[in-house]
Amino acid sequence: MASIAEYYAGKSVMITGATGFMGKVLVEKLLRSCPEVKALYILVRPKAGQSMQQRVSDMMKCKLFDRVREDDPDFHQKIIPISSELTQPSLAISPEDVQRLTACINVVFHCAATIRFDEPLKHALQLNVMATQQLLSLAQQMHHLEAFIHISTAYANCNRKHIDEVIYPPPVEPRKLIESLEWMDESIVLDITPRLIGDRPNTYTYTKALAEYSVQQEQDRLPIGIIRPSIVGASWQEPFPGWIDNFNGPSGVFIAAGKGILRTMRANNDAVADLIPVDVVINLTLAAGWYTAVHRPKTALVYNCTTGGINPFHWGEIVDVNLFCSSTFDKQNSNPLEQAFRRPNANITSNYLINQYWILVSHKFPAFIYDLFLRLSGQKPQMMRIFNRLHKAISLLEYFSSQDWEWSSENMSMLMGQLAPDDRKTFNFDVRQLNWPEYIDNYCIGTKKYVLNEDMSDIPAARQHLRKLRNIRYTFNTLLVVFIWRVFIARSQMARNIWYFVVSLCFKFLSYFRASSTLTK
Structure with missing residues (x-):
């Protein structure tokens, strides 16, 4: 049986969302590990002030493609952009391009979606459901299609605690919902959205569940596979450890904590943080495309791409590793961010009132003082x-950081068993091998290098800045104690008596422990 690289040799592949985070990694991996692939047709929409060609050119200049560039300086010739707009009828693809695509495409990878949790329902439906339906219609016209792989999310069915690798009945029939909302004003849709999404936390998970159902409806006409990644984070191994290019999800939390801005977060320390490295998702996606095309399963196979049930890591552990990486200034292996607002120190609690207290004391009060200084x-x-925006972003994550889910992964294990030994190495998605502290450390470095564009040679200066922040904190605390003494304690005999009693009690405890340690020796 052909290996994965041999299968993709000579194939024409279409990718949606190629300029996004996962799409870029997919393009890079195909070009690097399947060098004989014939062509990559990527759907791109022109942005304001930037043409389609400029967007693709900027993407290919990205550091992500350095390894591909070394192997093949002309790799860009295999990338063929197709003008498209997912919110328009027929995806706004020209008749000439439709004819071109239907005549040559062998594999479709549908990565495009809006991942905003607070996206208005109508827009989320357009991008996540209606665009998927139109892409499926286009795929049915493709004469040589061998696999259609849809990227969903492990949280599409987050209203369930145990999630199998099956398509669950949708909360509503997608076509009926689209027809019902078509005539409604945005304000009306906004009012009824909470009742529509029901026990799901946001429009993202709701519309991704509808999209899965829409894809499943075509399984008799198309060879389909569905990938469900959990919280997609920085790369684990490929093309190099820690690559990340956005502030979404954990990246924004790591940066805010590393800058000393985020001091408290509502989460369950013992809840599993189901992070999944982006290269694991892409390797599984390419393997699923190969398996779908070669084995032709009778029904659409769903792959839960998660880590919690195989190699769990918890939110409390993530915070500990992140703070060590970003707040330690006396260790050679620490990598603090430049110009931190305060020395990094985050508090995680699942209690709402305690979290609100820390927000007031650690976020709003320092922000008020700093803004007052700026005004003066x-x-x-x-x-x-900045803090208001941070609180809004963190509040959207609370649902996912405060509870656990169980995902079955039989199909993922089955697919791994189908791979030849060489393919298991080249397209590795075995998360049992993942060392979490090392991964989080590389993730933090990745946010520093690739998101914030900070120079690693400036780390000694960043450590020195943390020392300065520590000294400022000690000075402030000392002055605060002196102020409390002068204003409240020194003027009251009762307060002085209590103070002296506490201090003498502390000295007695110290004397007792000193005597005990002497006797032990």
Whole structure:
């Protein structure tokens, strides 16, 4: 049987969402590990002030493609952009391009979606459901199609605690919902959205569940596979450890914590943080495309691409590793971020009231003081605005950081068993091998290098800045104690008596422990 690289040799592949985070990694992996692939047709929409060609050119200049560039300086010739707009009828693909695609495409990877949790329902439906339906219609016209792989999310059915690798009945029939909302005003849709999505936390998970059902409806006409990744994070191994290019999900949390801005977060320390490296998802996606085309399963196979049931890691552990990486200034293997606002120190709690207390004390009060300083110095205040945006983003993550799910992964294990030994190495998605502390450490470095574009040679200066912040904190605490003494304690005989009693009690305890340690020796 042909290996994965041999299968993709000579094939024409179409990719949606190729300029996004996962799409870029998919393009890079195909070009690097399947060098004989014939062509990659990527659907791209022009952005304001930037043409389709400019967007693709900028994408290929990305550091992500350095290894491909070394192997094949002309790799860009295999990338063929197709102008498209997912919110338009027929995806706004020209008749000439439709004819071109239907005549040559062998494999479709549908990665495009809106991943905003607070996306208005109508827009989320357009991008995640209606665009998927139109892409399926286009796929049915493709004369040589061998596999259609849809990227969903492990949280499409997050209203369930145990999630099998099956398509569950949708909360509503997608076509009926689309027809019902078509005539409604945005304000009306906004009002009824909470009742429509029911026990799901947001429009993202709701519309991804509808999209899965739409894909399943075509399984008798198309060779289909569905990938369900959990929280997609930085790369584990490929093309190099820690590559990330956005602030989404854990990346924003790591950066905010590393800068000393995020001091508290509502989460369950013992809940599994189901992170999945992006290269694991892409390797599984390519393997699923190969298996779907070669074995032709009778029904659409679903692959739960998660880590919690195989190699669990918890939110409390993530915070500990992240803080060690970003807040330690006296260790050679620490990598703090530049110009931290405060020395990194995050508190995780599942209690709402305690979290609100820490937000007031550790976020809003320092932000108010800093903004007051900026006003007095003639500058524009900004910290309160930053903290408000941070609180909004963190609140959207609370649902996922406060509870656990169980995902079955039989299909993922089955697919791994179908791979030849060489393919298991080249397209590795075995998360049992993942060392979490090492991965989180590389993730933190990745946010520093690739998202914030900070120079690693400036780490000694960043460590020195943390020392300065520590000294400022000690000075402030000392002055605060002196202030409390002078204002509250020194003026009251009762307060002084209590103070002296506490201090003498501390000295007695110290004397007792010193005597005990002497006797032990």
